[in-house]
Amino acid sequence: MRIRATVAAVSGALALSALAVPAAQADDTAASYRADVAKVRQAALAASDRAPAAEGKPYALNVSFSNFKIAKAVKVGTTNHVSTTVTYTLTHGEDVKITAADFITDPVIYRGSATAPDNMLYGNKPAKCTATSATTANCKGTIDVYPGDHELVNTDAGTWRAAAEATAFNGQNPGGETFDITKVGYKSQSGLGTTLMQRSSKLTVNAAPEPVKKGKTITVTGKLSRANWDRGTYNGYVGQPVKLQFRKKNSNTYTTVKTIKTDATGNLKTTVKATQDGYFRYTFAGTTTTPAATAAGDFVDVQ
Incomplete structure (x- = not known):
């Protein structure tokens, strides 16, 4: 699975900020957020194979996604960074504070299965959301591709599926000694759309x-x-x-x-x-x- 380093192994945002995204591509804040989300995502995916009462997993965040829009095709060469804008609607329960500093949502595209993707791409920074009501918001993010960093191979060309995710850290620090993942909310929703990843x-x-x-x-x-x-x-x-x-x-x-x-x-x-x-x-x-x-x-x- 060729996914940026944050998905492979995470043990805290500060320790892995340099691994999340190459330093020339994103600042420390953008890098550390990706490491934090990856840790929560891994725990959620691992827990899906265990009993519902299993310990060590985030709780199901009360959010859903709709109106996902991405370019019909993304043309990628051999060296230049390509950034594609994505928009979607986030619907959430009144208990979910999307304006909190540690609430994060972003779009994702993937090849293969949503739970065990062959490859996965996302943005350097979280999506930005603007509330349209007490329980809905319009969100805008990006999918960033760096072909020069070998994020793609030729067999990746073709149809990719789209997903979106949201994480509410609720004051929990993934790099802290007292981090309690059960107090973190997480939700991922796949099958929101498709795009073509094309060889320029x-x-x-x-x-x-x-x-x-x-x-x-x-x-x-x-x-x-x-x-x-x-x-x-x-x-x-x-x-x-x-x-x-x-x-x-x-x-x-x-x-x-x-x-x-x-x-x-x-x-x-x-x-x-x-x-x-x-x-x-x-x-x-x-x-x-x-x-x-x-x-x-x-x-x-x-x-």
Whole structure:
């Protein structure tokens, strides 16, 4: 399970603040909150397999989540941090003080089972909530992704499920000697929605020769590549249908000339007859794992 260090083992916020999120990515406050929540989450998940009266687990917090909204797709490259905004409605009992300094809620996305995920992503900081009534609030958080830190592998591309969680620490300090987890409230709700985690794509085009005499052959080459999260590079996307399109010099509209497939290294190559001045481009419709891409038009002067 490739989840940030806080989920693997936690023994207090202060001790693990450096492990929660790389120092360059978040401040100590953001790091320590993640360690604290991870400790409570682990206890709640472990207790789910034990008798209801089992000791050492948080109590069920009286909250629920709805109206969860996240981008349809999240495009992730090989190095740059990607942050996606998430909004949702939090409904809570009157006994739950969401304005307390140690009340925390945040969105989560995961692969696999909600109770035993293959991978899990969340935000660097807790969501911010604005009360809309005595028992409801609109919350806004983020999902933060750091592909350069190997948070994703190629098999992670595709559909991820969404969840949200809330923790009321009620004055309990997870790093303190007297920490009593039974006085901490926790609730996690899965199945709130889905999003596509996609390997960013690139598409190039080159039409030659230029200029060219009318009636002669133009060779149009290019390459379709996508992020390889395993290696941290971009590699050719093999066997994918790509459209070659043409736009007349004084037109704003592209029309499809033909569709060809990328070869064993993601390269594209085809030929057309030179008829008039204009722009050639390749365009890729995208797949579940890879977003659409369109190359900038390459102008050919036909003489």
